[in-house]
Amino acid sequence: GGGLWIRPCSGIHTFGMLFHIDVIGLDKKLQIIKLWKNFGPYRMTSLSWKMQSVIELPSGRIAESGTQIGDVLRIT
Secondary structure: OOOEEEOOOOOOEOOOOOOOEEEEEEOOOOEEEEEEEEEOOOOEOOOOOOOOEEEEEEOOHHHHHOOOOOOEOOOO
């Protein structure tokens, strides 16, 4: 049920992975600027200089949580 917060990070790839994940792209204020739902194996996101970190989650978590672009996360 957890996730992986990767920082600094301006893009990710899933080369070598065999399953789908959800990915949240965050700026320096932890505001969501990009969402990748059900991101498949052997793919790569676009790079963004605005994106400072990403959170990788099990596939389906973005939809379950109602997370949207513009939301600001608080990580504790």
